[in-house]
Amino acid sequence: MIQNIELKWLYDVLTLEKHRNFTLAADLRHVSQSSLSRRIQTLEKSLGFHIFDRQTSPLQLTEEGKLFILNVRNLLSDFEYNIEKIKGTSDLRSKIKIASAHSLSGHLFPKILKNLKNYTDKTFYVEAIDVNQTVDYLKNGTCDFIMSFYDPSLMNSNFLCHQLFSAKLYLVTGTDTSGFPKFSLEDESFPFMSYTDESYMGKQVNQFLQTQQTHHFDTNFVSSMSTLLKDMIKHGYGVGWLPNYSIQEELKHQTLSILPLKNAVLPVEIYLYRHNTRLNIELENFWNFIKLIDWDIE
Structure with missing residues (x-):
């Protein structure tokens, strides 16, 4: 049984994953570098696996770490959203992070928002990047979804996909x-x-x-x-x-x-991809919504 994991350690991990530098992450978390390192090590010991490969430069996630980061991001996002909901915060918005191939972003997102009735309740963080980068983003847990082209490396049990259109x-x-x-x-x-x-x-x-x-x-x-x-x-x-x-x-x-x-x-075939792991309720709803859109490509 996993015990005694502190919430602040999870935020430590996300900060370190984002910046891949202990010195910078420690400054942002307002702790010493040695304290941050000890906290990460304690978390890894409790989990039973390494999150980061410290032998690489810059710092890289292990395969277990990639999945852990994805789950931590979903967990904290869901936690923060529900806390604000309990507090009765006005203008409450869920966050959806998407990486999209350059050529697709300008075509897809206007249609998504046109069909999504409650899009003003959400904040979309969209990065239009190179196709290979989108795949790396998904594999590393940097985003919730990617909109990209057919990729054989994502056609396995670790990921879910939905073909948007041909x-x-x-x-x-x-x-x-x-x-x-x-x-x-x-x-x-x-x-x-x-x-x-x-x-x-x-x-x-x-x-x-x-x-x-x-x-x-x-x-x-x-x-x-x-x-x-x-x-x-x-x-x-x-x-x-x-x-x-x-x-x-x-x-x-x-x-x-x-x-x-x-x-x-x-x-060419265009897909929406995600990890095959539970997302928070808003992300799951978005996934199900996307699958209902008729893209009507001529």
Whole structure:
């Protein structure tokens, strides 16, 4: 049986996890570095496992520590929320932390808030970051959910996932003032606005390019951000693949045009991921709400 765990030790752990530095964490917790270290060690002894790997620099969580941090964050968030509720605090808001791939955040969250009737009762902390970072955030317990693309490393019993929708990547070009494409399939070579090789979109596109023989794609601009690539393509600097959910208005107003290269429409799948562990009631409600949304992607 776990005994004598003090609440302040849990806040110590969260502070140290956030900053990964004993000196800084001790200052923020208003204790000496040696006191903070002893408190963490006492907590670990009571738990029966190490939370931090002290042999690494910067400080890293152990695998047990990652799950522990997630549960501690949920526990304290739920505890604080219910205490404020008991006190009758006005303007009480639950907190939801989400990491999202850059290209998804601007499309998904307006629709989420549009469908969420009581969104003013919540505060959303949203980080729009690289796809690989979102996965790391989830695995390290830094956020409650991530909105990202299909990732095989998350398809196991440690995580839960819900497919939000399927989308497509289209090869597009900017247009001139008359709405005519600046590049066409009559061109044997294209200046190419490319995703980074390690990005999800980049891997999808590179897989296609390995089998593409009819045209040459001359890479002269690389970014992991599809919004930046879209701006470059719209301004006529080259062609590139963009997700259909991000170019609907541009296609409607003919500021972008699809190049009908054979087999160049690439499928992508978008998911909501979380840890397979109990979340607080507000987070569980959000999870269930998201699963009811009809995203209606064309």
